Amino acid sequence: MANHGTIHTRMLRGLIIGLCLCTGLADAAINKGHAIAMHGEPLYPADFKHFRYTNPEAPKGGSLRLHVVGSFDSLNPFVPKGRPAAGMGATDNSHLYDSLTVRGEDEPFTQYGLLAKTIEWPEDRSWVRYHLNDKATFSDGHPVRAEDVAWTFKTLLDKGHPFYSFYYAEVKEVEVNDPLTVTFRFDKDSVNKELPLIIGQLPILPKHIWADKEFEKAGMTIPVGSGPYRVASADPGKKIVYQRRDDYWAKDLPVMKGRNNFDTISYDYYLDANVALEAFKGGNYDWRNENNSKEWATSYKGPAFSKGIIKTESVTHHNPWGAQGFLFNLRKPLFEDIVLRKAIGFAFDFEWSNNNLFYGQYKRNRSYFENSDMAATGLPSEAELALLEPFREQLPAAVFDKEYQPPKSDGSGRPRENLREAQQLLKAAGYQFRDGNLFSPAGKPVTFEIMLGSPAFERIVLPFSRNLKALGITAKVVTIDSAQYVERIRNFEFDMVVGRIGQSSSPGNEQKEYWSSEAAKHPGSRNTIGIQNPVVDALVDKIIAAPDREALINSCKALDRVLQWNYYSVLNWYTDQHRIAYQSRLRHPDFGKYVGGDTSLDTWWDSTAK
Structure with missing residues (x-):
């Protein structure tokens, strides 16, 4: 006869094993790490x-x-x-x-x-x-x-x-x-x-x-x-x-090792960009990321640079650029017409701007996911077509059978062939040219304002405005102070602005904020353009729901084609280089693959620190 204690022990062990097996099955679909x-x-x-x-x-x-x-x-x-x-x-x-x-x-x-x-x-x-x-x-x-x-x-x-x-x-x-x-x-x-x-x-x-x-x-x-x-x-x-903080709780965690190395970090404010640059050259602050190609080509010279007191460095990055462009505000009735938006794009002469204003430092921005594997190139793949086909009747035909390319010029600064093509488009759509001015099919003059927050952009926008005038379009360039600019952007009180819509290496939920119909209605949102397009909404949902990297890429490419062929902006330029200058006492480690605009300043250090 078996001992009751032994039987109970065996039963208990069996119960424990059973519970462990059940728990293992229950937790099999739970990840923890x-x-x-x-x-x-x-x-x-x-x-x-x-x-x-x-x-x-x-x-x-x-x-x-x-x-x-x-x-x-x-x-x-x-x-x-x-x-x-x-x-x-x-x-x-x-x-x-x-x-x-x-x-x-x-x-x-x-x-x-x-x-x-x-x-x-x-x-x-x-x-x-x-x-x-x-x-x-x-x-x-x-x-x-x-x-x-x-x-x-x-x-x-x-x-x-x-x-x-x-x-x-x-x-x-x-x-x-x-x-x-x-x-x-x-x-x-x-x-x-x-x-x-x-x-x-x-x-x-x-x-x-x-x-x-x-x-x-x-x-x-x-x-x-x-x-x-x-x-x-x-x-x-x-x-x-x-x-x-010497008492920072996470300073020894692996994710914080080698970061946050400076005892103090300070930000000095300047009201003028030129004054700020001269202050840097005079040693008043330590680091800058130069986004003005003219300044990079002409201003980073002098004793401080030749003596090595200030170092300059071009850092190649693999970050998706997104899109920079002259952004239309579609909330304005004038810009509801896709033909007008397309025609306006012919007035921007990138080739001339790059040669004469940018010292050849830029590439043409042609995608809303530029500098990434998510940019739409060539003709749509089968996977992209599967996403686009349900919306064929709602999309420009070119989405399905053409590769989007922005207009190219001879670089003369007067893109006559492009302007001629724009005139033909406008004439076919019922626009009229009288006394040097363009009038809409409804008889209203085509005029709008390009709002800038910095005078540095005037040299770039004014030639664009002059080319528009050749089409009879009056585009007044207005530069306002930074506080007013921020407030007017926040409340969508503008006709056109120069703006950038950044992208990450893994687009997702933020796409709603950029493109969705709902975001377009809310002041302060990042849908600056004011896009309200059900096809765009549907493709954004596809991006967010993408089950794997391949599906994500295809969904982004499909969205890119829709944005490109709807001419929601006049795409500008981009670079895959961060142009940085810094005091020679600063040091940095090797950068990661996706280098931010601040080139991961929290990983830099002061070589004079003891």
Whole structure:
């Protein structure tokens, strides 16, 4: 006869084994780890020591002095009011605010835990759960907890910039599971596989600080964050200084090794770009990314450069450029006509501009996903056609059987053949040319304003305006101060502007903010052009729902073709080089594949620091 204790022990062991097997089956579809990739696996394993594009031996100390042209009157970058100071950061990579995760800069799109020690999500990505690091604290010593995450999210959606409500529209609810665990659940119909990654980019704010304050007000109250720096001083419109925190909780984490090396980072404000450049050459600040080709070709000379006091460097990057162009405001009745938009494009002489204004430094921008594998080239592939075919009746025929190429000229500055073609288009559409002026089919003069926020663009836009005049179109170039410019852009009070629509290596949810019909209606959104096109909306949904990298690329190419052939802008130019100049005491590691415009300044260091 068997011993009852032995029988009970065997039964207990069997029950435990059974429970373990059941748990294993239940958890088989749940992922949990240190990072989450949009497609495929993270580049860095769980036990990685530091990112390859950082130098863990970089010395701490010294200073980094930067500049800004413009002004500021707020230390709250999260609301659509005021002009926030540089470095505040309303997204990840802020000096002040840590986010749940940080991006790996040498892979398409992977987020690694920062405030979140681990990330948990199901195979269908219908929710994401963040387990916070119990060592995370704000700069006042208060611990970062799940309630801060939930409060931040709800507050930004209710009172923050419209960007947040678009970006996170498909989040259904936020649950605080325990003090260190928070779960975001998504709409049951959501096909957005990017949500678990972009939720992680959320900068986390301290609930206990804001509890008795009006969050929606822009102001100069010194903020409290959990990031590597704190605000040391702020003089509105003139200067802001950040001080590195010796007690920063995450300084030894692998994702932060070799980063945030300067003791102080300051931003000096200038009202004039030319004055700012001369101040740099005089040693008044340390680093600049030059976006003016003329200045790069002619101004970075003199004793400071020949003696090696200031270094210059052209850094090749693989970042998608997106699109820069003369952007139409489709909210204006004048620009509802696709024929007029197309004709206006013939007046821009890129070849002349590049040779005479840009010193041959630029390439023609012909795609809204320029400098990437997502740019539409050649004829549509079978996969692209499968996406486009359901909308054939709503699209220009050229989308299906032609490769988009912007007009080319002989570089003379007077593109007569192009202007002649534009005149023929306009005449066929019922436009009339009388007494040197163009009139619409309704008999109204074709005239509009090109609004600029910097006089530096006048030399580029004025030749375009003169060519338009040859078509009988009056395009008045108006330059206004930066504060007024920002406000008018925010409220869509313009006819045409020079603008850039940036892209990432993994487009996703932000495409709604750029192109969607809904975003076009909301002041402050990034749908500057005002596109309200159901085909564009449908293709944006395809991008967001793309199950893999190949589907993402095909969806972007299909969208690109629709944007190209609708002539929503007169595409300008781009470069795959970052042109940087800096004081010779500064050093940087080898850059990652996707080098940002600031060339990852948080990985630089001061060689004179001890």
